[in-house]
Amino acid sequence: MYQFNWRPVFDNFGLLAKGLALGLGIALLALAIGCVIGLAAAFCRVHGPRWARFVAAAYVELVRNIPLLLIIYFVYFGLPLLGVSLFDNIWSFILALAVYAGAYLAEVFRAGIEAVGKGQIEAARALGLTRLRVARRVTIPLMFRIALPALGNTFVSLFKDTSVASAIAVPELTYGAIRINVNTWRVIEVYLVVGALYLATCYAIVALLRQTERRLRGIH
Amino acid sequence: MIDLVVASAPLIGRGLLVTLGVSLAVLVLGSLVGLAGGLCLLYGSRALQWGVRIYVDALRGIPHLVLIFAIFYGFPALGLQLSAIAAGIVALSLFCGAHVAEVVRGAVASIPRGQADAAAAIGLAFRDRLRHVILPQAVGRFLPAWVNTAVEIVKSSSLVSLVSVVDLTMATQQIVGRTREALLFYGVAALLYFAINFSLSLMGRQLERRYSHG
């Protein structure tokens, strides 16, 4: 019979807590950068010239069909081999995750842009706003409102994806589990606790998001 | 450079086969589990619905990698011997099952209530309603989401490389480590993954066209 011994896990709980916080921070940063990339790609696909539409589509189609791990390895191992060694492991991961997220967000934003009523854009143009102003004051705010639920879900997804960062020794939650396991061999206990931590965090985020959505809808 | 590719082809080829094999195994196992799970969610007893709900919702909150590690390291601790590849397949199949259960439930739930009513009104019993009216219509709604699941599985299969299974990702890493030709071999790997998933999507679109009706 397996003898349960929870002490080693809870002795190292600080490690896990720090890893969890790091994971959330990484996910947030990746989401932010991914939004910039995704917005740019979405605008290119909807309003851009032919070559921009092609590049954006190629980016989206390629990144959405390859594993995150491959992108991580390329950024962390591949770029230095090509002469670009700016990033440590944490920033390599953030960049990789942002590029990964950007492709998915590009589609979300594209749907959002196309969903913003043509009528509202025409009204803005009729008032004399330039294309850029229209984008900034009309399209983007409305589109964010439409895309907000998807953004929230993306954040939860990205948080779960941070577990893959353990492959390049980023000290997030999964890496913490690996380390505790290697040192104490309390396999079942560690993974039960870490699994529970991921679950609890994901559900907390989802609950928070749903509350925020409800409150925003009230303001409408 | 070409001779480099040719020299590495066997290793890449073997890795590709492992990736395809793992993905296929997960898809088959997971779809069977998911079909059963979906039917339970739709038509099962309260207890069964509850149980499957917990399974689906729990798996939704855990990263794939954590479950792979948990099974790979955990089973031996409980005295059950499991190879790395088997651990990966079991873990990913559980995720696939949860996904597919939701897809099945969604597909059937999206069929208008009137269809079941009309089938019942002409006197068809439950099993015949499912067989002749509900499931044929559910297939068309189920396929696109299922193909998406397949694409996600091919991508997730790369995680087995982290328990030392030599799939396409691991093979690529090894080759890049040896030859230092990052752009070339990461490019090849990306192209191969892209080719697999893109063909899956195309097949899916064809299937969807065949099975959707007005």
Added chain:
Amino acid sequence: MADAPLIALQGLEKRFGEARILRGVDLEVARGEVVAIIGPSGSGKTTLLRCINFLEDFQQGRILVEGETVGYREEGGRRVKRADADIARMRAHAGMVFQSFNLFPHMDALGNVRLGLTEVRGMKQAAAREHATAWLERVGLGGKLSAYPSQLSGGQQQRVAIARAVAMEPKVMLFDEATSALDPELVGEVLSVMADLARSGMTMLVVTHEMRFAREVAHRVVFMDQGAIVEQGPPAQVFDDPRSERLRQFLGHLSARL
């Protein structure tokens, strides 16, 4: 017994949460009778119809179709829900036509009509095809046998739906606002099929807003409001000499709209 009603509703009570959808309804329908059910929306007309073939459950009362209780058996004073196969068997004896047609989109017209014949009546393929073809011709769609629902107009779809129900040779036909979802110019073709059926002696319960149809084809008109039957009688009496205030109001609203 020749005099026993084909359908009898006794004290039918249906609640949905706090709301009483049907308040102790009593109704008898004789064999060959055509009964039109009219009333404002929310009066429970559709629910009443759907209880008869047990598409809706009810809390109290009984429904008898040719003496058999619908949905429940009575055992020693208590009611026990019938088995699924039993309920299905009884449903095959009542044909229902829905407001939204509910044709099976993955089968053509012939297939829609044949399904019940082969799977429920147990007919062989050839006999089923013959029978189904005959009924589709009878509703005027002999040339549309291999058309799919998406290729048919609303009126044509509803006529296929009628053929689908009638081909089962039911004891009673239940029409749930069969023309309400149709464009005005398509209503006539469906009503004429329904009138034709009535003339052939089919027992029919027709929930409808088509007052002219009710007056011309029905033997009896039943007026429902808020879950109860308020008034009923021959069409001439109900339409020309309404006794209750609520019926007068209802008819008044209708003529005001014309």
